Amino acid sequence: MAAIEARGFLLGTAVAQLVGVPLVPIRKAGKLPGPVNTRGYGLEYASDVLELQHGVLNADDRVLVIDDVLATGGTLEAAAGLIEGAGARIAGLGVVLELTALDGRQRLASWPVFALAGVDG
Helix, strand or coil: CEEECCHHHHHHHHHHHHHCCCCEEEEECCCCCCCEEEEEEECCCCEEEEEEECCCCCCCCEEEEEEEEECCCHHHHHHHHHHHHCCCEEEEEEEEEEEHHHCHHHHCCCCCEEEEEEECC
16 A cells, blocks of 8 residues: 555545555655655645655555545556556555545546545636
């Protein structure tokens, strides 16, 4: 299981504990120790970078990615790219809230997306 900084950590930790699997953090640039893989992504009005610690995933891993909100899909797309770049497979992308008017789900069509609620906002 992987969770995206910062609110995704709260949700991802709870889910990982519930199912008994380790949690892999995906963080913003400069916060993880050792060698990292990086992926840039665009936000609605800016850009940012996510990092995944090198060597924490392998080809046998199936990873559920957890975050709080799906808006444009840029953050989840970057996280999925990091995970696949490490050789692991995406089991799904899970969020609490999807802002359906921003069509982020379309950007993530390569992976299963699970949202607990959707709002047109």
